[in-house]
Every structure is written in C-alpha cells, then in structure tokens.
Amino acid sequence: TVATHTAQICTLQRELDALGGPLQEVVLRDQHALRYLPELVAALLDADAAPVGLLVPGRGDAILRFGEQLERAAQLATGTGHWFTIYLIGFESFSQPQLDLYNKGVTVAEYAEAIARMRALQARYPDAFALDRYAGSSFILFNPWTTLDDLEATVAFCKEHGAHRFAQGMTLTRLRLYPNLPLY
8 A cells, every 4th residue: 555655646746747746735545544654654755755745534533543653654754845634534523422323432532632642743743744734524513413412512622622623614514324324
C-alpha cells in the first residue's frame, strides 16, 4: 500500500510539473491510512518526492489507537515541507446515548481525549500536522431518536472542546439510513 501510494504521488508530481503546476495535496481514501502514515512519509522522503500535503481520513477513536503513528509521522515530516491532516474525522456524536445507539464502541470521553491529542500534536509539530487546515468531520447532529438532552450534551461538548471547528455546517448534518447498515 505504501509503495503504491508513493509511486502514484511521484507520478502525479511529475505529470503535473510537466503541465506547469505542482501537486500540493493528495487525498488518501483509505480509512486505515493512519496506521501506515509514518511509513508513507518515510517512503516519500526516500523517493525524494516534492513536499506534499496528505489528507487522511480517520475515526475519532482511531486517533487514540494510532497516536504513536501520528506522532512518528509528524516527527518525520517536520522541516521537510511535507505535512498531513486528518481531513475527515469520524465523530458521529458527542452524546453518549447516541454513540451507544450507533454502536460505535467509543465514549464521549475518548473523543475529548482524541481532540486534545490532535491539538497537542499540532502544537508540537505545527509545520507537519495541519489540524485546522480543513474543518471536515463525519458527524450526525440529530436523528429520529435524538432527544433534547442529546443536543444539549453535544452543545456543551462543542463549547468545552471546540469541536465545532471540526465540522463546517454542523447543523446541516443528517443521518442517512441505508438498508445494509445495522442502524437501519
């Protein structure tokens, strides 16, 4: 996977350079890219790839599971011009009853810890980890079973942890029920 991504990025850089424009950012669509992010940054450095931003998706709880990988990737990218961000953070909800309903196996406290870790990572490696570059997250503000208490918990969490910065248009989100999902 790392070799494939590296080859694709280097090829895109060469092709775009020939057309007169640099490749500035790449979106990785792999939901598990956080686990091999340090290896990808190292491979890009070894390949002498031009500096590029890596936009990586990741669930809130994955930020905790792969904290060491995020730290290592930031260390490797520091001072090189390469950077990364978690451009699509899967939070789902900041109400524990809602998280339990979605069967996510994560707690609101873990989401708070994930946000704190990302902020700390950005503070330590500001040129390598661009937390606020894109404010995108996967978030479900309400569904047919949401209570006012759920909404109040979400508002309180957002105020306390600044989570609203990760979700542009937070009040416009919605739950989509697909027949192949357990929640349906």
